[in-house]
Amino acid sequence: MLTNKKTKIVATLGPACSTRETIKDMIDAGVNVFRVNFSHADYEDVKEKINIIRGLNKEFGYTTAILGDLQGPKLRVGVMEEGVVVHDGDLITFTTAEDILGTAKKVFMKYKNFPNDVNPGERILLDDGKLIFEIVETDKKSEVVARVIQGGELKSKKGVNLPNTKISLPAMTEKDIEDAIFAIGQNVDWIALSFVKTPRDLQDLQELIAEHSEYKIPIVAKIEMPEALENIDKIVAYCDALMVARGDLGVELPAHEVPLVQKELIRRAKTARIPVIVATQMMETMITSLTPTRAEVNDVANSVMDGADAVMLSGETATGNYPVQVIQKMTQIIEAVEDSPLIQVPQNTPQIKTKRFITKTICHHAATMANVIKAKAICTLTNSGYTAFQISAWRPNAHILVFTSNERILTQLNLLWGVKSFMYTKDVSTDDTVTDVNEIVKQKGFVQKGDFLINLAAMPIKDKGMVNTLRVSEIE
Ligand SMILES: Nc1ncnc2c1ncn2[C@@H]1O[C@H](COP(=O)(O)OP(=O)(O)OP(=O)(O)O)[C@@H](O)[C@H]1O
Ligand SMILES: CC(=O)C(=O)O
Ligand SMILES: [K+]
Ligand SMILES: [Mg+2]
DSSP states (O other), X not given: OOOOOSSEEEEEOSGGGOSHHHHHHHHHHTEEEEEEETTTOOHHHHHHHHHHHHHHHHHHOOOOEEEEEOOOSOEEBOOBOTTOEEOTTOEEEEESSSOOXXXXXXXXXXXXXXXXXXXXXXXXEETTTTEEEEEEEEOSSSEEEEEEEEOEEOOTTOEEEOTTSOOOOOSSOHHHHHHXXXXXXXXXXXXXXXXOOSHHHHHHHHHHHHHHOSSOOOEEEEEOSHHHHHTHHHHHXXXXXXXXXXHHHHHHSOGGGHHHHHHHHHHHHHHHTOOEEEESSSSGGGGTOSSOOHHHHHHHHHHHXXXXXXXXXXXXXXXXXXXXXXXXXXXXXXXXXXXXXTOOOOOOOOOOOOTTHHHHHHHHHHHHHHHHHTOSEEEXXXXXXXXXXXXXXXXXXXXXXXXXXXXXXXXHGGGSTTEEEEEOOOOOOHHHHHHHHHHHHHHTTSXXXXXXXXXXXXXXXXXXXXXXXXXXXXXX
């Protein structure tokens, strides 16, 4: 039995959720989207997981989506010996010369140009800033010596941030291009681009998608760099969703600036009517404990109250001990707050006259009207998914039920707040379609006799044109 929450959950795949049984339990507990993190992914493994998820979708009528998250120009250390700990004041060498097994004295850095890009005095942050080093010297060829400023356990393949350094890497590296082509080949529902700085980065990915796919794959712009904040208006115009990637963001910026940035980014996404995902360390203690901290419970709840369409888990589900329980807990938190009248999600009323002005306006009125007449559901027939984005953005109290014959958007829309989608392949006239859809919705238990329901359609239906009709039905 699937949950009825409206805020979506994105869960990262990893060794902790590798069986079909665990994946099914996670979906039943509230996962709507699985994230493949290409920073750690093995293609054969990804294929297997995607098959499992799609198999479950088929068998149980789920619409679980898959999000491919490209690594981007992220630096990483190599594989480390077990249990290496570095202490304040220690000196450590980062080498790019050979992929050695790392120790407390010497560590492999997987970025050839590293000794060239850095300068003495600059900082190296590791593992989302848990460890801090200061560069003492670089030979500008293959070795960099650094002093430990804040020590701790130095684990394999952890990410490296250089907030004071200008890195000479493109937004899409060779690896990202290869991973994106693989992801497109697997028909993933969404692709996330890490470390976006400018709209150009997004256009490059759009072009790559257009070159390798006959369908448009929507893009999530991961906001984790100060440059992205400077260019946010243009970035919003060139992507289909935002992610507040707090892991890197909290290292690239002082972590105490992240809370207001989160609120600002959510507001931007709401204004553009695109979904926004809040990510990283939401339930971090549940990697090893069955009880989240009060602060974590508050964080998930407050993200929902800020207006997040989706909340994301990383290590909690990828490598944590409790991949199913963490979803159950997150669902409980979401359900406890999302219907509260205290939630005031920012929304914009001014309508810009784009070519879809009419459709946008109808969706807006459907959502507002549903609240006024207390309609239990808004049903829309869509081929592109556009109306689902538009209705979802207004956050009506009614169920948002999407009927489509397009298998791709059936799962893609599962990232959107409040949206539930259903396969609908019958090709009939509007009157029959409305009656038919309303009957399905009643059978599924979303509405009962006497309830109002709003239908949106493009008439005539067979033309698959622009939505031009809003109809209110009373369920018989
Ligand atoms: N197949 C896998 N997929 C995802 N994470 C994995 C996998 N195998 C191991 N992990 C571990 O889970 C941890 C948390 O996952 P997460 O997706 O947050 O990674 P990350 O390294 O912080 O990546 P990024 O910042 O690039 O998104 C990783 O640091 C990694 O050590
Ligand atoms: C998810 C991610 O990439 C981050 O938080 O940095
Ligand atoms: K990533
Ligand atoms: Mg990141």
